[in-house]
Amino acid sequence: MLTYIIRRILISIPTIVFVSIVVFGLQLLLPGDPALALAGEERDPQLIAELRRIYHLDQPIWRQYLIWVGNVLQGNLGESIRLKMPVGDLVTAKLPVTMQLASMAILIATCVGIPMGIVSAVKKETILDYGANVVALSGISVPSFWLGIMMILLFSVNLGWLPASGFVKPSESLSQNLKTMIMPAFVLSSVTTAIFMRHTRSAMLAVLRSDYVRTARAKGLREPRVIFRHALRNAIIPVVTLGAIQLGELMSGAVLTEQIFTIPGFGKLIVDAVFNRDYAVVQGVVLCTATGFIFLNLCADLIYFLVNPRMRG
Amino acid sequence: MVAVAATEDVLIQRPSAFRRLLRRKGAVVGLVVVVVFVTIALLAPWLAPYDPIATNFLLVRKAPSALHWLGTDEIGRDLASRLIYGARASLQAGVISVMIAIAFGVPLGLLSGYSKGWVDSLMMRIVDAFLACPFLILAIAMAAFLGPSLTNAMIAIGLTQMPIFVRLIRGQVLAVTVEDYVEAARALGNPHLRIAVRHVLPNIVAPVLVQATLAIAQATLAEAALSFLGLGQQPPEPSWGSMLNVARQFISQAPWMAWWPGLAIATVVLAFNLLGDGLRDALDPKEV
């Protein structure tokens, strides 16, 4: 058990090293000179040379990598060349926003997806089951940016119920905060809701066919009791571990959602940074998301391992 | 002897799997929609009422009418024709990018699963690293690197999808190589490559097919997303994602510009998902 956990943690280290190489490789891949991109309309050659020097852009790429890794190991993620702010500060400022968005999306997905999955498994091959399946598949299939635009059109422009964009800190006004976050959270949750529904459904079906549920029924237990006390308890385990992984997926799914609703989170930060060639930000943010993702995967594995000791990973 | 039996097994499985697939309503609907869209894409020049890039500056952003039954776009082109031609770009993006992912992912997966040891560990860590980075960011970076064009978007999507296939194939290889008949083939002294091609490959066709269908759905969405950010199909040629991108600007004056491409993407992706689900169920008797 302990050896498994330790091994699992050790394995994550080379992965993170590769992530750092991948994110740094992006810099090598992307055309366009960050200094030139930064200069924009003010293209003064002397200034551009100066900017290159300040940000070590005139150094060979391997040396830039070593400088960066050295700084990261000391907890310094570098400085955004566009915003002139430490990347660490940007990350700590943006992380809570995206976390809130992702958590709300998970919450919506749980409240909608899991009951839908239960109903469709229990009422298998009825109109309810088909309906739930179509809703779930639509959730996966509708492009999130399209859904977002359509919702803005309906709820903000036509009905005027919700603000079209923007962000209010929960500490300033919780109700305003929820008002601005509910649409993006819903859009972001659409895929996760579908995934939860489908997994709950198939897990429930598997459990409902199992021997002990049959035994429970044979004992004359009433159906709701069988479903909630016996079947659901077992079926929910894979869904919980899935939740941890989904949280990581949502962090990257937030990229487009935040772009549409102009929410100042991770996704918006990173897309802007890619287009502005603000490498320090791209690298810092991807490193953080990837590490978070790896960590959440690790958690999912450990939960699975703890709940279900028969599994050896 | 054993080898022959295994091959036969696969051969017998196929027609019955197809019949099982046809018994699923969802899968059939998906299949039909996919076939319809492929047909539309192939026959676009005959089906489209107008030239998709012919402009008419007197008919800018006109609502659907008898002449232009889906309306016109921001520089007076017929939306129906653009939608029909756009099917080409979207289906190409979906299919070709997944083919790229398979072409690189399958051999690498076979290599990884078959070689075991440090090669395997190293490759899996690299795959983990790629999977840990946000998919869209990698695709954006890659598309920006290659330069905005439909072909490059397909390459970018294909390469970013590759790690999923590597991992899938490796898992299958590990599962298959412990099976008795493969052990037997190895004991009989068959060379590694022969075992891989004769015994392992046929057994991974089913999961690859399932994953491919689902990946096409994802890739179609990804192409739309890249076009949405200006990194996909180049003007004046149409693609659904780029049509949607332009439509966003006119959402309140000309909402029809956003309806059709959005609906088209949703329908095609839904169809591929239905088909993928059906295939998975049909090929895997354990699933319900």
Next chain:
Amino acid sequence: MKRVVLPLLALGLLTSAASAQQNLRIGLAEDPDILDPTLARTFVGRIVFMGLCDKLLDIDKDLKLVPQLATEWSWSPDQTAVTFKLRQGVKFHDGEAMDAEAVRYSLDRHLNLQGSFRRSEINVVKSIDVVDPRTVKVSMGAPFAPLLAQFTDRAGMILSPKAAKDAGTSFGAKPICSGPYKFVERVQQDRIVVEKFKEHWNAGAYHVDRVTYLPIVDGTVRLANLRSGQLDLLERLQASDVAEVKKDSKLKFASLTGLGYTGITINVANGDRAKTNVLAKDKRIRQALELSIDRDAINQVVFTGEFKAGNQWVPPTNPWYVKSAPIPKRDVAKAKDLLKAAGVTNPSFTLMVPTGNEAQQVAQVVQSMVKESGFDMKIQQVEFATSLQSAQKGDFDAFLIGWSGRVDPDGNLTAFIACDGGQNDGKFCSPQVEAALKDTRSTSDFEARALAYEKIAKVLADEMPRPYLYHPTWFWAMNPKVDGFIPVPDGLIRLSGIKMN
């Protein structure tokens, strides 16, 4: 700990009660970059600086220079130095006095701070001398008439030397100038808040207590926010939304032609691409290209007629527009003749276009127009960051590019057309233009400069290295209760006089 929190909460309540009176929320089209006048680069940042930092001079809606921190200015007889008389009793937000030394310090910082974006704007300045506490003399090596116009923008912003010395390069995190509003807080990509500076020399002209700038990139979403009451005023309304906003009785609209332009830079002599570029071969082919384009139609189709068609570096409404070189009418027959005379029938070239919807639409409209004369024009969409690099390396045939515009026409022309101009991507070079450019800079006399610009316009119309297409118009939309907003051609939002009824 708890005891500390309570007074803080009370303070929070007080400020929010105060802000409830007059809080102007402005929707910006982008997130501003660093709020340090020396290091800042973006147009949108200048909108915010308008409230934060006063400049030596300002411009009015007719582009005339008006006093701000300098009350008087005079040229030396040889036109190589300017002397500024400074306003008295002006204070920075930190309470320090604004004097000649502060001006010297700020200009010196603009010139010498590492990574300064102001240097190229005022690098003709050779020395800055404090004559007395309210007089500063700025000397140049040679006459340079456009200098004064530079001082109406960031290069003329004066910052508190004490604050700047203490903060170093992080000055932009909490800028301290002498503007009518002082910095309160900034949440990256979300908001910038400023509040009224009560000791401002002209505090009476500012009626709004607090201004919140909210960057919302998507134009549709920005407008939706104004409609739903989340914003009071927004800048850069999309041209496609103008008609609708004008009709809407619940919104107020303002517009004014700007200082900038969009045109096509042709690669005539930059690198190997110029050797294969058909447009570089013969000026008649470039003339044919221009004659194939209907500028009014571009304006009608893409910008619903709200922009200004144009054929020069300044719009036809500008005092510097050369009236003797008007916009030529589209003439496909003549274009075909010119092509025939040049010995080409189906010239094929690629137009590089930065990503973005409006640019794509313009490119596609141009494409279908020039096709009629026989041009086979391909569109290559390139991300903005990449397009700049390609442009500089000469990796393009033709490049659709805009310029945000400067108050002095020199800022719209010299860098793009002088033989060694920093932004002369097509590497066009003409001795006649070179000589005329020198004339325009060496005198501050309007007539003499206008005469030199006329010469340049004639050469450019013949050589056609850079067909100009149109001039963007600034559009603002606001809540009807916002009163007293005056549009100025630089597109910035001046807060003086704005009231909320």
